[in-house]
Amino acid sequence: MRADAERSRRRILDAACEVFLERGPDAPLDAVVRRAGVGPGTLYRRFPDREALVRALVTDLLARLGEAAREARRVEADPWQALRRFVHAAADLRMGAAIVVLLERLVVDEELVAVRRGTVEAVEDLLRAAREAGRLRPDVGMGDLVLLCVRVSRPLPGALAALDADGSLVHRHLDLALAGLAATTDGPLGRALGFDEVIAAAGRPGETMAE
Structure with a gap:
């Protein structure tokens, strides 16, 4: 091109x-x-048409998200800092908020499934490295991470949006949320939520992604 x-x-x-x-x-x-x-x-x-634009946008966002995960792994020697770098990059891409908005109009095709598979593998690699380094809670799955990013990065409603006009507040809240994912000896452990569960719940599975 x-x-x-x-x-x-x-x-x-x-x-x-x-x-x-x-x-x-x-x-x-x-x-x-x-x-x-x-x-x-x-x-x-x-x-x-609109369908083609939505599909291209989601495919593009997923591809950029996968590259952000791979870059974080390359740049950061510390697995926890790599995970943090990725989460903040995902927020800058506005991936979480955008994909949730677009899911209802999304038609899954082979290209999208292939891109999603690569992104899942890259993010799972980050999570696995952080767990093996003893920095991440063992009950945190990719589904947890994705939904956390969605919740934190969605635009604030109405006049509250002015509180984050420069985009810095979402990054502060992400750091606060990440602190809750860090491995500690305190607090009960739950069940890790897999990414395949999130995709299935959204009604756009395309294929089942293995954990």
Whole structure:
């Protein structure tokens, strides 16, 4: 793909993420066009309908999430810091909030399943390393991590959004939440929630992901 075409695609996907988060998955595609600063023809040549745009956006988010997990593993020698780096990168991508919004409009295909599989493997590798280093509670599964990110990173409603205008509050809350995932001798242990359970509950399994 030519550099200018890739830039247009990136603008459209970033704009779609913002618009769908603000207005839901049924938001007018004209709003995406305006936010992206492209013409309607540019959008429809790449994404002929809403379904194609939603699928491309989720596939893109999952691919970027997987790369964030792999980069965290490469950059951070400490497994706990690698996990922390990944969680904060996921928040910056707004992955958790966006994918939850889009699930109801998502059609699972082979490409999406393949990307999801790679992302799951990369994140599970982070969790496994943190557990083996004795830094992560043994009852934390990928499903727990994903839902935690979803809960913390969703935009604040109404006027409360002004409290996190610069995006720093979500990162503070993520650090507070991560402190609860750290391995300690205190508190009861529960049952780890698997990512396959989250996908099944969302009604978009595509395939069963093994833990």
